[in-house]
Amino acid sequence: MTKRFQVVGIGNAMVDVLSHCEDAFLAANGVEKGIMQLIDMTRAVDLYARVGPSKEISGGSAANTIAGIAHLGGRTAYVGKVKDDQLGAIFAHDLRAQGAVYETTLADKASAAETGRCIVLVTPDGERSMNTYLGWSEHLGPDDIDTEMMAETEWIFLEGYRFDGPDSHAAFAKAIAATRGAGGRVSVTLSDPFCIDRHRDAFARMLREDVDLLFANRAEIKAMYKTEDFDAAIAAAAAEVELVVCTDSENGAYIIKGGDRWHVPAVPTRVVDATGAGDLFAGAFLWGLTNGHELQTCGRMACLAASEVISHIGARPEAELRTLFARHGLL
Amino acid sequence: MTKRFQVVGIGNAMVDVLSHCEDAFLAANGVEKGIMQLIDMTRAVDLYARVGPSKEISGGSAANTIAGIAHLGGRTAYVGKVKDDQLGAIFAHDLRAQGAVYETTLADKASAAETGRCIVLVTPDGERSMNTYLGWSEHLGPDDIDTEMMAETEWIFLEGYRFDGPDSHAAFAKAIAATRGAGGRVSVTLSDPFCIDRHRDAFARMLREDVDLLFANRAEIKAMYKTEDFDAAIAAAAAEVELVVCTDSENGAYIIKGGDRWHVPAVPTRVVDATGAGDLFAGAFLWGLTNGHELQTCGRMACLAASEVISHIGARPEAELRTLFARHGLL
Numbered sequence: 001m002t003k004r005f006q007v008v009g010i011g012n013a014m015v016d017v018l019s020h021c022e023d024a025f026l027a028a029n030g031v032e033k034g035i036m037q038l039i040d041m042t043r044a045v046d047l048y049a050r051v052g053p054s055k056e057i058s059g060g061s062a063a064n065t066i067a068g069i070a071h072l073g074g075r076t077a078y079v080g081k082v083k084d085d086q087l088g089a090i091f092a093h094d095l096r097a098q099g100a101v102y103e104t105t106l107a108d109k110a111s112a113a114e115t116g117r118c119i120v121l122v123t124p125d126g127e128r129s130m131n132t133y134l135g136w137s138e139h140l141g142p143d144d145i146d147t148e149m150m151a152e153t154e155w156i157f158l159e160g161y162r163f164d165g166p167d168s169h170a171a172f173a174k175a176i177a178a179t180r181g182a183g184g185r186v187s188v189t190l191s192d193p194f195c196i197d198r199h200r201d202a203f204a205r206m207l208r209e210d211v212d213l214l215f216a217n218r219a220e221i222k223a224m225y226k227t228e229d230f231d232a233a234i235a236a237a238a239a240e241v242e243l244v245v246c247t248d249s250e251n252g253a254y255i256i257k258g259g260d261r262w263h264v265p266a267v268p269t270r271v272v273d274a275t276g277a278g279d280l281f282a283g284a285f286l287w288g289l290t291n292g293h294e295l296q297t298c299g300r301m302a303c304l305a306a307s308e309v310i311s312h313i314g315a316r317p318e319a320e321l322r323t324l325f326a327r328h329g330l331l
Numbered sequence: 332m333t334k335r336f337q338v339v340g341i342g343n344a345m346v347d348v349l350s351h352c353e354d355a356f357l358a359a360n361g362v363e364k365g366i367m368q369l370i371d372m373t374r375a376v377d378l379y380a381r382v383g384p385s386k387e388i389s390g391g392s393a394a395n396t397i398a399g400i401a402h403l404g405g406r407t408a409y410v411g412k413v414k415d416d417q418l419g420a421i422f423a424h425d426l427r428a429q430g431a432v433y434e435t436t437l438a439d440k441a442s443a444a445e446t447g448r449c450i451v452l453v454t455p456d457g458e459r460s461m462n463t464y465l466g467w468s469e470h471l472g473p474d475d476i477d478t479e480m481m482a483e484t485e486w487i488f489l490e491g492y493r494f495d496g497p498d499s500h501a502a503f504a505k506a507i508a509a510t511r512g513a514g515g516r517v518s519v520t521l522s523d524p525f526c527i528d529r530h531r532d533a534f535a536r537m538l539r540e541d542v543d544l545l546f547a548n549r550a551e552i553k554a555m556y557k558t559e560d561f562d563a564a565i566a567a568a569a570a571e572v573e574l575v576v577c578t579d580s581e582n583g584a585y586i587i588k589g590g591d592r593w594h595v596p597a598v599p600t601r602v603v604d605a606t607g608a609g610d611l612f613a614g615a616f617l618w619g620l621t622n623g624h625e626l627q628t629c630g631r632m633a634c635l636a637a638s639e640v641i642s643h644i645g646a647r648p649e650a651e652l653r654t655l656f657a658r659h660g661l662l
Contacts, residue, residue, distance in 0.1 A: 048424060051428065053389065053424075053428045053429050054421070054424070054425060054428070055387070056387035056421060058384065086417040086445075087417050093384075093385070094385060097383045097384045097385070114417075314386065
């Protein structure tokens, strides 16, 4: 029987505040380049006052993945928490307008925490340095998990960043149990090396016990397995997870399943804004997988989707990805 | 003595909600193509629910002009009204971050009207159809005009759209009196042919009595002088306004002063989003004028600025306009 959803994602609901700056600005304002750093409301207000004119575009790592799947026509839903404020309305609109199901328990107006936002500073090399005020998204807990929705999906997709919220570990456990209990499968993205360092034990347990598909990039998988040897890290991951998909920037991606290993080359493009590359990679891969495509085809779709999203500002697709896939003979 | 400001702008403070759509969507949803239409909050909510994923970028016609002048390094300020909400904070941030002075009397949180927003629907031809919920910006009145600020500027720049607010006629009169009383001069943009139809008498009186520099496009100047004859409309304007600058899309612009008339060709570019073309044209022109450049040079700068802003999404400059001017031998 066909399940209602191909993929349900759970993660930090975020509106991105995208601004360009020089490398010197990062240094002068204590922003570490190329990673995600958590900031509180005070720092968010202070940093926002220093950055240049910005654009506001819905983001959030897993939300970008889900938006990508919806864009491709996949049956998909998202779980995350926003406040009943203007940014929360923008976030909800953009997911639903893309075709995803999005049901959330909104924080009410009395809450001090606002809808989460991420001040994304894009340097001339296209690299992004993310400053995340989690806001209301931090409070995602077991009560936000609708077990019926989890039972109705082929895959869940868990955002590693959410390990930063203690209640979210329990939320993930609840979602995993409900999904697996109904025959569904579990995918996770490691999200960020520093987030892994903060929660290595919880990540390790989940990978060992619950994960069917792992997404990571080179830095993340090395951090996860505490090694400088990329191949050793991949081998360690493949020993405990059935399907491992590891991106490696301009070197493309590696897919490892059992004894098989495939390399998929990246699709060269001019990097305007790297935000969302990994997210869209995962979205296209999951869409291909749940539509019955071969793993290598899924990988090629994923690399194409990543190259589309880094060629413009914003972490969600603008060009028709299906047309792009068709033009490359994948559909 | 040098005045504190070269240009102070007054207009509708707006955050643009930019979304792409096909022409069929406009027809199906009763949106008239290529013009600005006023909508109420109910329609704004309804239309927003129908449009696709969007980007939020600060806009507002005169605010774009002032942002352009600030971007060029000009001394400039803006008067407009936003609410103390998230969109109001975004609007204020983006003007200040660009280097403009922006002092406003914020509506408090209890007000039912929110910060104004404009749902800009961009069709594949790059044309934009604007759906404006004025919100709190509608209430701009004489109390919002700081006469000291007006006395401190070389030019004021008035947005024609604001004629849609009855209190704003009095606000404009107060601003004009304070500016002229201190030796400053008055520029106005006609903004929109339908707005002119709604307020032709008020426009006519202002042009006759108070305006030193008129910005208009072909459709607007024809609407203003109720003629299908473009040249006749320009002649009628030039008979009552010292300096007339009229844009004509891909035909460029005409500058008329006394018996002199210059034509400035447009700078060809691929139109991605026409939003802000006229606004940035006016901004670059005023910046050139207040920096002592010849009228024809001001016109060439203005056409370059317009071509930059229509080559990307959003109504404010992204490339360095001064570099662009220098590359074309204008600086």
